[in-house]
Amino acid sequence: MGIPTLHVADGLATIQLNRPNTLNALTSDGTQSNTDLSDALSSHSKILVALLNGPAIGIAAAMLGHFDFIYAMPQAWIAVPFSFIGLTSEQNASVTFANRMGLAKATEVLLWGRKMSAEELERNGFVNQIFCAEDTSSFHRLVREYLLDRIDGLDPAALLSTKRMIQAAVHEKNDPRVVNFRESFAQAERFAGVRERWRVIVLSTNCYRGFLTLSTMSLANRDQKFLDADEKASRSPSSETKAFEQPAPAFVNDEGLPVDEDKELTLHRGLKxxxxxxxxxxxxxxxxxxxxxxxxxxxxxxxxxxxxxxxxxxxxxxxxxxxxxxxxxxxxxxxxxxxxxxxxxxxxxxxxxxxxxxxxxxxxxxxxxxxxxxxxxxxxxxxxxxxxxxxxxxxxxxxxxxxxxxxxxxxxxxxxxxxxxxxxxxxxxxxxxxxxxxxxxxxxxxxxxxxxxxxxxxxxxxxxxxxxxxxxxxxxxxxxxxxxxxxxxxxxxxxxxxxxxxxxxxxxxxxxxxxxxxxxxxxxxxxxxxxxxxxxxxxxxxxxxxxxxxxxxxxxxxxxxxxxxxxxxxxxxxxxxxxxxxxxxxxxxxxxxxxxxxxxxxxxxxxxxxxxxxxxxxxxxxxxxxxxxxxxxxxxxxxxxxxxxxxxxxxxxxxxxxxxxxxxxxxxxxxxxxxxxxxxxxxxxxxxxxxxxxxxxxxxxxxxxxxxxxxxxxxxxxxxxxxxxxxxxxxxxxxxxxxxxxxxxxxxxxxxxxxxxxxxxxxxxxxxxxxxxxxxxxxxxHEVDLITGKREIDEEEEQYLAQQAALGPLTLLAYAYIISPEVVQQTFFTPIAYLTTSIVKASIHTPQSSQTVSMASQSISRSVTKKVYAAETPEGAGAVVRRSIGSMSLRNLSPFLMLDHFHLTPGSGFPDHPHRGQATVTYMIEGSSQHEDSAGHKGKIGPGDVQWMIAGKGIVHAEMPLFLPDEPNPMGMQLWIDLPKEHKMTAPTYQELSRNEIPTAFPEGPDGPIQVKVISGKSFGVESPVKHLGGCWYMDFQFKASETTVFQDLPAGWTAFLYILKGSLKVNGSESHEQFHTLVLSCEKSENGVLITSTSSDARAVLIAGEPLDQPVFQYGPFVMTTREEVQQTLMDYSAGKNGFENAHIWKSKIGSSLM
The missing domain is CATH 1.20.1740.10 (Amino acid/polyamine transporter I)
Structure with a gap:
């Protein structure tokens, strides 16, 4: 293997790597065979580790107070705030550099034109943590615990959506041999250009169900090393840098060929x-x-x-x-x-x-x-x-x-x-x-x-x-x-x-x-x-x-x-x-x-x-x-x-x-x-x-x-x-x-x-x-691309709303801390570091009785308090969904975690993915789908059918579309419901109803202009056989005429919302609301139902209500628990294949194999 070489230009550094790798050896409990990493670990008695490299881990490391040095890219390393990973032994100083998509193994490291040993790396601040492990199993356990503790279990698989942000820093053809330093600096400015000792960073990574999701807000307590071009030009190099500094390499074009500095660079960003x-x-x-x-x-x-x-x-x-x-x-x-x-x-x-x-x-x-x-x-x-x-x-x-x-x-x-x-x-x-x-x-x-x-x-x-x-x-x-x-x-x-x-x-x-x-x-x-x-x-x-x-x-x-x-x-x-x-x-x-x-x-x-x-x-x-x-x-x-x-x-x-x-x-x-x-x-x-x-x-x-x-x-x-x-x-x-x-x-x-x-x-x-x-x-x-760019604008909107929410009450506190941290610490008894919790806690609601509240004799309707449009976005493997609940603009609506309105086409679906701590409700509106899980359960969900799955302590399953003759492409709804704390580790169970088994209510008689399919709960004297571990009502309202009004009773104090599948309707006589909008309803104790009026002859909406849970929510993708420690334990259980995931590490579905 060649020697990884670090180059320096204008105070910025880059390392050139050799070839691809995998992180499997670092994210599983056992050693993966036939990998450079496992070979390196097997001969090392003392291992030197900084932090795993990946498109968002480096950012998290910088936020948590680690040094600024190198950030890894596929086949190239560029200079932005980051702590890199190095694996070395005491004797021969062999080093393996790893990132999410690249691994190179070498017997020595060339830094600023000089070969450096492990001791020099540590002494110069390039490595911040040393782990002593006698075998690879101990090493994996130490690294995993360290990562879970310091960056809240951030999994590299969850970072795919941030990859494109970092790729912007490499020249447009991403040549593996060279890096454009001007663009590297432009990328670094986003993270290191904040000129305060304290800063607020909002980092949001959303991915599909098979991956893990992290939303984190952090205040970084550290002295910044600003990567600003003007400051770098005027700042003298550090003593360590001077000793090894080489002339800056020539800038490069998109073919990797050197060019003069004043020729082919990039435009500057300078307008305010x-x-x-x-x-x-x-x-x-x-x-x-x-x-x-x-x-x-x-x-x-x-x-x-x-x-x-x-x-x-x-x-x-x-x-x-x-x-x-x-x-x-x-x-x-x-x-x-x-x-x-x-x-x-x-x-x-x-x-x-x-x-x-x-x-x-x-x-x-x-x-x-x-x-x-x-x-x-x-x-x-x-x-x-x-x-x-x-x-x-x-x-x-x-x-x-x-x-x-x-x-x-x-x-x-x-x-x-x-x-x-x-x-x-x-x-x-x-x-x-x-x-x-x-x-x-x-x-x-x-x-x-x-x-x-x-x-x-x-x-x-x-x-x-x-x-x-x-x-x-x-x-x-x-x-x-x-x-x-x-x-x-x-x-x-x-x-x-x-x-x-x-x-x-x-x-x-x-x-x-x-x-x-x-x-x-x-x-x-x-x-x-x-x-x-x-x-x-x-x-x-x-x-x-x-x-x-x-x-x-x-x-x-x-x-x-x-x-x-x-x-x-x-x-x-x-x-x-x-x-x-x-x-x-x-x-x-x-x-x-x-x-x-x-x-x-x-x-x-x-x-x-x-x-x-x-x-x-x-x-x-x-x-x-x-x-x-x-x-x-x-x-x-x-x-x-x-x-x-x-x-x-x-x-x-x-x-x-x-x-x-x-x-x-x-x-x-x-x-x-x-x-x-x-x-x-x-x-x-x-x-x-x-x-x-x-x-x-x-x-x-x-x-x-x-x-x-x-x-x-x-x-x-x-x-x-x-x-x-x-x-x-x-x-x-x-x-x-x-x-x-x-x-x-x-x-x-x-x-x-x-x-x-x-x-x-x-x-x-x-x-x-x-x-x-x-x-x-x-x-x-019919061939025009109507998908590309839509997800980006969805994410920008969610990021904007998240930033506004994050910067609201904390902005004044953060700026005060910049000016005088001692005063803030004395004023607020809770250390401000507590506010940097990386896993988002949901709002805690007032406890409610588990029994259905008796309906008042007088009908007092709820009203709309929030309206959110569910835009189409790619999800899973080639699927398209409208996320009603669970987006950045509508989260933590206890007990509801997510509601997706999905559309499936050939080549799409939701292959193998795990769950723990929640229930999932799949309701097929059109077409059919099939499911298969690690417990041996499998079957078909036909048009109009419902599957109510209690994931409990753990299940791994696949959900894939069925394309049958005379049936349209599958379309349906999937609802995620948080389970009460006492039921989170219950055994997985299913409740399945065919369309003929779902009871239907007719408020104005069988020939009337409205029917209500009662998936769970009660409506006009009709009650569903589905029993949820916690209060939840789920109904499908279908109107056949405009200006038809119905009053649906709801338990007082329950969280409730409407999602409009088709047409338009009004709530409590308010303005008309169009298709694909989510309407969050008010929750006053005096309100005992909701008045719904169709404003189109084909209006259709689902009404979902649930009893709020008096418990925090720590959600890590498909794992939903009540404490950080429980999430960490879930990750370890999933990796080790125990406590509900016994077959997880060996089971693979047949129906999802084509997309895995």
């Missing part, structure tokens, strides 16, 4: 939350509104201007809602580069943003090819490719357009051209180039202030216009709607363009819509606050509402004010047909001049210059990052992947800057004419993006329908669909197709015609070329 929000707000306001609206006013008149901008604004809103519906339901980590805000800004969010005030930032580096965007995913990869380049070309053109607009604005002060326009062009291009070259920190701070000025200035301009109109001007002239009156302004309130009469009015209005389409380009940048929103299901609808109000206030409000204060016939308005650029390019400047405000026009013009320069600066930034992203995906030359030490992709920046020199057309043509050329190009590229967004949304809705998924299940449902998307698609296409109508009218304008339509063949060439070369096809609706 305040910068993101302000850039998003100011980014949608540019030259189209501030300058281009003058052209629209001249052609369409004030009424045409208002109607045109309002109409296109509605189209824009439809596009944003379409995008929002897809974004809310399906997380696309690296969204397609064409979809408006997606590439560029979502890319910016993913790579560059450090989100402040988060305890644990879930940041992940993912390539475009791994998580394709919506167009690629829902339509055709060829469309995604064409859109990517279309989006890039938009920014290649819009940047010189803004430079040209800046030159137009500057001409206001240099009417006679004393300084040649080319000089201004060079100065402006150089300025934005160097700002972008300096990196994200300079760009972010400057753009924050520029955007702030833009937003405040636009609000000020609108208010100024209102004041001028109402007479607040030097002339004291109240304008009102004077310029809308045809007696004062010719052809008012509509304008006339190209010809006379009604035809001229129509052409004028159409010209306004073309101009408005350009003005709204960039509104999709508002989506930057959506791309990485915390709790997106809550925040995306808010962002869409903000989009509506921004359109209404900034755009519609702005052009309305312009139409009030400037006559459409004013010769100073910026019109593309003028021979030379007017002195006052903006209608706001024209308005100030008309009322003789002498200084104000200069101030307004200066503000407008800031507008266009800010737009040019951000457009160059987005264009260079877009090109960088395309190169990273392999859709552009790889030279554009290179970045400098500031994290700036300088080849991409140079390429985009070169296009800025198109503004030199202004030297020969008038600025107005060049502005029109650029407007034509940008409008087509932007309109193409809009059309593809809504077309992708249409395909998305078709895929939902084809796969039987209702849009009601989505977190955000776009209004006016599907006709809203079709309307936006048709209108955008028609405006784009006819936007160059004036170029063919006398006199014919060939340059305008070319710039209006040249984008069409370019886009077609990109789409067709990619399609023919890669032989892609349009994805059929």
């Amino acid at each position: 939350a305040r910068q993101i929000s302000m850039i998003a707000l100011g980014g949608a306001v540019g030259t189209g509104l501030i300058i281009g609206s003058g052209t629209a006013l001249r052609r369409g008149g004030p009424l045409g201007l208002l109607l045109g901008y309002s109409f296109v604004g509605f189209v824009c809103f439809m596009v944003m809602t379409s995008l929002g519906e897809m974004a809310a339901g399906y997380a696309t980590r690296f969204v397609d580069p064409a979809l408006g805000f997606a590439l560029g800004w979502n890319y910016l969010m993913k790579y560059l943003i450090v989100t402040p005030n988060q305890v644990l930032v879930k940041w992940q580096r993912t390539s475009l090819t791994e998580n394709n965007g919506y167009a690629t995913r829902f339509v055709d990869p060829a469309l995604g490719f064409a859109l990517g380049w279309n989006y890039l070309m938009k920014y290649l053109i819009v940047t010189p357009n803004n430079i040209n607009a800046a030159g137009v604005v500057i001409r206001y002060w240099d009417v006679h051209g004393k300084v040649h326009i080319a000089v201004w062009m060079v100065i402006l291009i150089a300025l934005i180039f160097f700002i972008n070259l300096l990196g994200i920190r300079v760009f972010g701070e400057l753009e924050f202030w520029l955007s702030s000025i833009k937003v405040l200035a636009l609000i000020g301009l609108i208010l100024m216009g209102i004041i001028i109109d109402l007479g607040g001007n030097p002339r004291g002239d109240r304008l009102g709607f004077r310029y809308w009156d045809p007696d004062n302004v010719e052809n008012a309130p509509m304008g006339i363009y190209k010809t006379t009469g009604s035809k001229g009015i129509f052409l004028g209005f159409w010209a306004v819509m073309v101009n408005a389409l350009f003005a709204y380009m960039g509104t999709e940048l508002i989506g930057v606050t959506v791309g990485e929103a915390q709790n997106p299901r809550k925040n995306i609808p808010k962002a869409i509402k903000r989009t509506f109000w921004r359109i209404l206030v900034f755009y519609v409000g702005g052009v309305f004010v312009i139409g009030l204060i400037v006559p459409s016939t004013d010769q100073n308005l910026f019109v593309a047909t003028s021979a030379k650029t007017g002195a006052a390019a903006s209608p706001f400047v024209v308005a100030a001049n008309l009322v003789h405000i002498r200084v104000l026009p200069h101030i307004i013009n200066a503000v407008i210059l800031i507008f266009v320069m800010s737009a040019a600066n951000s457009d160059l930034y987005i264009g260079s990052r877009t090109l960088f992203a395309l190169a990273a995906e392999g859709k552009a030359p790889r030279i554009f992947k290179m970045v400098n030490r500031h994290g700036t992709p300088w080849p991409a920046l140079l390429f985009c800057t070169a296009f800025c020199f198109l503004t030199f057309l202004n030297v020969q043509k008038s600025g107005a004419q060049v502005f029109t050329y650029f407007v034509n190009l940008v409008t087509f590229f932007g309109a193409t993006t809009w059309m593809c967004i809504v077309y992708t949304h249409i395909r998305f809705m078709k895929a939902l329908k084809a796969q039987g998924i209702s849009r009601d299940q989505l977190p955000y449902r776009a209004p006016f669909q599907p006709w809203g998307a079709w309307f936006a698609l048709v209108v955008t296409f028609v405006i784009t197709f006819f936007k160059g109508f004036d170029t063919l009218m006398t006199p014919v304008n060939i340059p305008n015609f070319i710039t209006s339509y040249i984008g069409a063949p370019v886009f077609g060439f990109m789409w067709l070329g990619y399609k023919l070369w890669y032989k892609t096809k349009v994805i059929p609706p």
Whole structure:
């Protein structure tokens, strides 16, 4: 075997491993044969151990106060807080390094270019614990006890869901020979960048039933060793490090080949939350509104201007809602580069943003090819490719357009051209180039202030216009709607363009819509606050509402004010047909001049210059990052992947800057004419993006329908669909197709015609070329991927809610402890370390009688206290479930632990997994399933059948689907119920009822509109034979008509909830609740039941109620006990095969073998 080698760069360390391994030898009681680990242990009399390596164990070790050193990855080790495992003997210092997926054995260890013995490892702090064991069995016992005691039995098998977080730190192809240190550091920042001696970390790992689940919150009492790049650069190495330090190795590319430091690294994360929000707000306001609206006013008149901008604004809103519906339901980590805000800004969010005030930032580096965007995913990869380049070309053109607009604005002060326009062009291009070259920190701070000025200035301009109109001007002239009156302004309130009469009015209005389409380009940048929103299901609808109000206030409000204060016939308005650029390019400047405000026009013009320069600066930034992203995906030359030490992709920046020199057309043509050329190009590229967004949304809705998924299940449902998307698609296409109508009218304008339509063949060439070369096809609706990304957004929501809950009451205490731990310890008698319990305790409820409480004579209904949507998520082996109870947003609803609404397809199921301490209730709604357990029990659960299993002291079983002729795919419910403490170690038992054996109640008679299947408990005089060890009622309500009401008695004080399987219903006369929602009911002593009313003719819901248990809950996946020690004993019993798990270590089911 080769020697594991540790490398150091900028204070960070990495070890290269050789080949894969397994942790079985460390997680079972006996020695696994034929493993490097067992061979090593058999010859060692003294064993040196730190901690097991794994994607979350290293984090837990850091939280618990161990040293920072190395964190392991599959086939590579990177530097983040971690304590590694080393197995060594005293004599020959042979070492075996192990992690969850890799093991390498060597006779010596090379650290910083020097071979180190076990004593040196311990002396230098690389190992924190030594175990003396005479044989492998003793060693395994010691290690297991140590782990259970220090990290609460964290099992490596439970950490699969955290693996992807750590994989982000290795270069995109995860080359086993090398590690990209810049990315290693970026990953380490999440855990070591907290600059307090005390910190709160929320770590949540959820996995399917066969694995173990840990939810832990910990306060780490230790002095941090910050892995911050700036601090590392300035900090002197430790004495131990200096002795062995070697020159930093070259950085590497994705093929593992060394490259210079300033070439191919990664982008830096440097934008702050305040910068993101302000850039998003100011980014949608540019030259189209501030300058281009003058052209629209001249052609369409004030009424045409208002109607045109309002109409296109509605189209824009439809596009944003379409995008929002897809974004809310399906997380696309690296969204397609064409979809408006997606590439560029979502890319910016993913790579560059450090989100402040988060305890644990879930940041992940993912390539475009791994998580394709919506167009690629829902339509055709060829469309995604064409859109990517279309989006890039938009920014290649819009940047010189803004430079040209800046030159137009500057001409206001240099009417006679004393300084040649080319000089201004060079100065402006150089300025934005160097700002972008300096990196994200300079760009972010400057753009924050520029955007702030833009937003405040636009609000000020609108208010100024209102004041001028109402007479607040030097002339004291109240304008009102004077310029809308045809007696004062010719052809008012509509304008006339190209010809006379009604035809001229129509052409004028159409010209306004073309101009408005350009003005709204960039509104999709508002989506930057959506791309990485915390709790997106809550925040995306808010962002869409903000989009509506921004359109209404900034755009519609702005052009309305312009139409009030400037006559459409004013010769100073910026019109593309003028021979030379007017002195006052903006209608706001024209308005100030008309009322003789002498200084104000200069101030307004200066503000407008800031507008266009800010737009040019951000457009160059987005264009260079877009090109960088395309190169990273392999859709552009790889030279554009290179970045400098500031994290700036300088080849991409140079390429985009070169296009800025198109503004030199202004030297020969008038600025107005060049502005029109650029407007034509940008409008087509932007309109193409809009059309593809809504077309992708249409395909998305078709895929939902084809796969039987209702849009009601989505977190955000776009209004006016599907006709809203079709309307936006048709209108955008028609405006784009006819936007160059004036170029063919006398006199014919060939340059305008070319710039209006040249984008069409370019886009077609990109789409067709990619399609023919890669032989892609349009994805059929039933094959569209509607799973990927959904689980991530579910987990993000759960993590967000968990963080909010965790940071609530403990935040003040934690910060106080940072400042003065002695005071806190003196104030609070219980040591704060007690709060770091890793296994979550459930809320303890008031004890209730085990006897059913007598029903009161008067019916008092419960009401809904909490409503949670059960989103689909992958579970088990290929299965899909809706988790009603047991998610982060709805846990510890004693005595209930979990309720899953599952759907099974061929190739899915729940293979062998254990249980102890709870009951599981399986209720098949459609189709059949089969089960088999380690006690020899097996059988079939048919449609409508129920299996009530008391797991008791332990059982291992498998639950697999049966696909029978004339039966639909299996679908059902599985409920987990906590057992009272005195029954947790009872022998496993089954109670099984066929559908014919489940009693049914008919509140309004057998022919009535409602029936109740009484799985357990009582309903309308009907009682189920099922007896649970603890109080539990379980009923299935099926309605046949809308507005049917039923009152179901419930024991007072019991926990109760409804899960809606189908249709909709109301509780106690409240609002209607839709399918797949869980409704937690109130629990007042005076309430003796629940009033349920169907609001659809096919409503169906399960009502479940149970007596709360006066006991803590320590849950470790499928093991549910009342103390930590009992959980530890359960793990040992399961591993040793005793106390209920006698056959567990040798038994394997037949029905689950295909998925094991």
